[in-house]
Amino acid sequence: MTQARQRAYALRDSFVAAGAQAVEPPILQPADLLLDLYGEDIRARAYVTSDALRGEQMLRPDFTVPVVQMHMANGAEPARYTYAGEVFRRQEEDPDRANEFLQVGYEVFDRTDPAAADAEVFALIADAVSTLSLRAATGDIGVLMAAVDGLDTSERRKAALRRHIWRPRRFRALLDRFSGRSEMPETRANLLANKLTSTAPLTGLRSQSEIDARIAALHADSAEPPLSGAQMDSLDALLNVRETLPFALAQMHTLCVDLPAIRPAVKRIDARAEALSARGVDVDNLEFEASFGRTSMEYYDGFVFGFYAEQRPDLPPIASGGRYDALTRRLGAGQEIPAVGAVIRPGLLVGLEAMP
């Protein structure tokens, strides 16, 4: 057995000792059902195959989605799960990155005290990687979502912004448009002035009524007032919060004056800081970055964190995780349960430990 595998099983055993049940989701997962739940980054990199009997199958690109599905189907509450095994992701950019690697994870489904569950997962993972001096980064997608929800604008605009929280550049472009900071593209102005027509036959599945609906939505949008400069400034200030946790919290409490909608989310971060402290985490030196996790962690919608090797910026995070309540809602067919979890990559851990 390789060192990485030994470490993977040892970590899983330690999570069992911490109260988790070991589970082993199949390597082959139904693709049509689950693939859609991943962000593009993972989804596009899943190995998909098929057989005549079961249809499209994929090699599991992670454990979280299958574990959530398993729990939502037949799990009792509260529950804690752990697992260790390979995940598979196509690497199209960099041949030096593995397309098959080990992950060990810990997932908590418990609705009693979310802050305590966040702290439990973070502290357990921090302990598991404590053989290395890694930089921990934390953030909270929930506070960004609350800020968007609280904007003084239409539900359609909020939905567009929420959808692109994970794509910072598109998010920024939308904000610039909604606030009148960027000019309307010429073709859209022409469309709104009814100057665009086409005599071409409509081909494909997208119907005329869908085209008409979008044009109507664009008309409605152009009639809306721009987002206020004050709200934009507050949102920018929020996106730029990057401090140790106590200072970040102080800044966010100040921002609650102009963005009152974020108050409950900020209070949840207060509670989490206390819970982390109670678990022995040095919160005074813990980094908090409001924009953290926005590019890579699409199904997380609350607390997010990652552990990075600073001497090896080329490596992905050694461990990462977060809260994904919304995922349980989508897989639970009406049910939902607050859930938080994280994974460690034992291969990276062992490799870094061997470095001088």
Place this chain on the structure above:
Amino acid sequence: MIKLGVPSKGRLMEKTFQWFDKRGITLSRTGSDREYAGAVEGIDGVALVLLSAGEMPRELAAGRIHLGATGTDLVHEKLPLWEQQVEPMAEMGFGHADLVLAVPQAWIDVDLTDDLDAAAAAFRAAHGFRLRIATKYHRLVRDFLREAGVADYALVDSQGATEGTVANETAEAIADITSSGDTLRANHLKILSDGLILASQATLWRSRVAEVTDADRGVLATLLDRLGAD
């Protein structure tokens, strides 16, 4: 011996032969029409290797040929981190083709990737699956759409007759190579205003990994000098 890869048939081969001819190097196929063997006149120490244009990137990356003529699109699509494996030496001025993103002309509400993204979100909500884009250039298209911030799409593989996939309802949009745009227009498709993914043309590439002896080095320098590509 310096191995020079040249497309093995069609217009691309003829144009490549002409390009070399203008620079005083005569390439020719030898033997029967079906036999992929060739000869080089006008310089010593160079061997002609006739290959399909699609195999050229792999042969360059493996170092089995020193130089090869093929399109930018094929190198960018087939070689991850292509800059580390090959170096463009000369743009050859033919084989112009653009990889573009195209949608039905009747979509008057869609002109920019920004519109495509909004249409994709609404399409997914209405139909229960992602807006499908047919292509054979998966990596290039995915990178482009990621940069552009387009979501709620899925790439579907199409190795030929890609323009027909929309009418056949196996895709809603396409990303494909076009030179004149005629085929797109004939299929009632239009290119997005910011939908140019890659402007490709036939290019002479040098392998960064092919083994070069001292004798080869001199030949390679002379050859590139004659080609005006050093």
